[in-house]
Amino acid sequence: MARESVYCKDNKWFKGNLHSHTTRSDGRLSPPEVAEIYRTRGWNFLAITDHDLYSYWEELNTDDFIIIPGIEIEVKIPKPWHCHHIVGIHRTGRGARHLERIAPPEGIEAAGAQAAIDNFQAENYLSIYCHPLWSRVEWEDVSELRNFTAIEIYNHGCERENRTGLHLDHWDSFLRRGVKVWGVATDDTHQWDEDYCGGWIMVNAPQLTVEDISKAIEAGRFYSSTGPVITDFGLDGGQVYIECSPAAAIHFVAFESRGKSFYAEPGETISSAVHNLRGDELFVRAEVVDANGRTAWTNPIFFNR
Ligand SMILES: [Zn+2]
Ligand SMILES: [Zn+2]
Structure with missing residues (x-):
């Protein structure tokens, strides 16, 4: 019987980071400076996902490097240090407004997080549940969430900040219950130190476009890494x-x-x-x-x- 690869032989591989901040929220470097770090280190795409601010810095695109449009939303959990953070990745970059402030949905805890995910879906975004260990969320805080694209299994910024970046338990708990959600490694860079280029995904897609990268991510046609190929x-x-x-x-x-x-x-x-x-x-x-x-x-x- 012939091998059935999960990847497409005719596709190319593109390396990218789906989670980053700039001076437009709590990052230290400007969008062009952050893009330059990734472009010069061989990354093919970078999602700039500033807090509560949708952006699509497409003027920073080059022939072999593109910006992916995105945002990060926070939903409150009324306990110290607890929160839900969800990154939205726009599937096309069209139909949303660059530098539009987007308020978190009404609601807190899991209901608020589900509303954020549902809003993203309605507005043509993929959604990524972020850094569960850093956010202090237990399984019961997330177990009811559905219809999100991926969960961070490695967040390099959280790992460097206080060893809360690596977390696979919730991912496996979803998978064991038949909830189809992908695992992603990201940087969540804020440039407070060298918190970039430590966790990435390799996407198997036809072309380096926002649409092709989004479609491949949605289909799970990628893997996450901190090193191996x-x-x-x-x-x-x-x-x-x-x-x-x-x-x-x-x-x-x-x-x-x-x-x-x-x-x-x-x-x-x-x-x-x-x-x-x-x-x-x-x-x-x-x-x-x-x-x-x-x-x-x-x-x-x-x-x-
Ligand atoms: Zn966050
Ligand atoms: Zn973040």
Whole structure:
């Protein structure tokens, strides 16, 4: 049986960050300065997502670098240090107004967060649930949320600020309940220190346009990384396979039956692995960890069982 990749061979790969701030909210650098950091380091796209301010700085686009239109919204949770933050990524950049202030929806807690997600959907945005560990949200604070595109599994800014960037529990909890939501790594850069270019996604899309990048994200045709490269991931009959840059470990994470981990011999590396499905999986996803502990995460493959 032929391999069925989750990626499209005819597509290209584009590297980008979906979450960043500038002097237009609480970032230290201006939009052109932030764009320059990413463009000169080889990023292909950058979403500028200032707080409560929709923006689309398309004048900063070059041949191989584009700005993605976006905003970050806060919904209150009336407990100290608790909040819901949701990034909206506009699917086209058309029909919304550059530098328009957008107030958070009425409502607090999960109802307010769901309203924010629903407003984004109605206005042609993708929505990303941000930094749950930093925001102090427990599973019961988010468990009812639906119809959002992705959740941050790695937020580089939060990780650097106080070690609250890496969080996969809520993601897996959604997946185990059959809620199809993708995992994203972002920077959430504020330029308070070198809090940029630490977490990104690699998008498998036909062209570097806002529409193509948005569509690929919505379809889950991307992976997240803090270092490793994933070159292929998919199904081969009753197996799931992955190919990647030289790694110390490759993990297949599954539910309900358990997945499996593969490790390189000491001083060696592995760059592929295959896991035999047991037949009852709701989903399988993979993680690639290099010798320095840097990680790449695929999105899950779902099974209709
Ligand atoms: Zn935030
Ligand atoms: Zn932010």
